[in-house]
Amino acid sequence: MSDVLLFSAGLDSFPAWHYLDKPPALYFDLGHRYRDQERAAITALVDRCGIEVSVSRELDLSRWEADNAIIPLRNVYLAMLAANRAERIWCVGVKGDATADKSPQAFRQISQMITDLSGRPVWLDSPFWQMTKTEIVAWYLGQGLPAGNLLLTFSCSRTDSAATHCGRCSSCLRRWISLVNNGIDAPFETDPWTWARVADYYVPAMRDGTYPDHRAEEFFAALDAVGFVPPPPAHPATAEDGQR
Ligand SMILES: [Zn+2]
CATH class of the missing domain: 3.40.50.620 (HUPs)
Known part of the structure; x- marks a missing residue:
């Protein structure tokens, strides 16, 4: 085939x-x-x-x-x-x-x-329907493949032509979670956990079941890895941006 x-x-x-x-x-x-x-x-x-x-x-x-x-x-x-x-x-x-x-x-x-x-x-x-992004990165590293090459990938939804990862979009957030949970300190223009939407939207949404349990677990594990203590929800979660 x-x-x-x-x-x-x-x-x-x-x-x-x-x-x-x-x-x-x-x-x-x-x-x-x-x-x-x-x-x-x-x-x-x-x-x-x-x-x-x-x-x-x-x-x-x-x-x-x-x-x-x-x-x-x-x-x-x-x-x-x-x-x-x-x-x-x-x-x-x-x-x-x-x-x-x-x-x-x-x-x-x-x-x-x-x-x-x-x-x-x-x-x-897809080869990865049964794996989360964090598990995919873990598999890659487990093969002895170089972490540095992972950082050559691009996964950011920024609107301008800059080549760096913005740290303020849902794609960057998912990238950061999968890397930090594998002990990789990847460069972002601003730290993704300081993006206002993390505290305002993702924290409550991850708590209230808007996202699957495995997404929530990896999200909170990532915050924990950088010592970020999630605040109590300030606003009810909305599904405005869907599950990106
Ligand atoms: Zn981005």
Whole structure:
């Protein structure tokens, strides 16, 4: 069976490349706002690790990118295009991911749709549905792979073109949690736990069951690791930003 890994140079897809034993990788430059940083990270990782990455600009979805960096149906578009190249498409989702187009159920539906409409079997799957980001980083380090290469990845939803991690977005928060829980002190422009939204939104939301238990446990473990004592909730939690 031919395989391809949808690669974003992020903290999930880089360990996935190792986990899947270095399959061919494919990056779609969708014209989205942090693609410059992602492409720089790809260049750095290719130089360091010899990843075979095809970069494609066949689809521009910039018009549909929302303020929170979400592109509706992104993974459906990517799976359809990747299906021209391989039978099995690896797209990294992690334990608890439940956005509309990224969940085990969504991937089964997308696989079925492409299989039915293309007339040949296509599988869209993630190697990490049973692992949290913290567990993925732990697996990577457990293989004796260098922590420094993890820091070459890019996973931030910042709106400008700076190459650093802002420390004030949900992507940075998740990155920080998975790294600090593995004892890695990663650079951020500002310490993620000092982002106002951590105390105002995430602390109450993690307490009230808005997020799965494993997300809450890893969140509070990370705060504990830096000695941050969470304040009592100042406002009721809202689900305004969903589970990013
Ligand atoms: Zn960020």
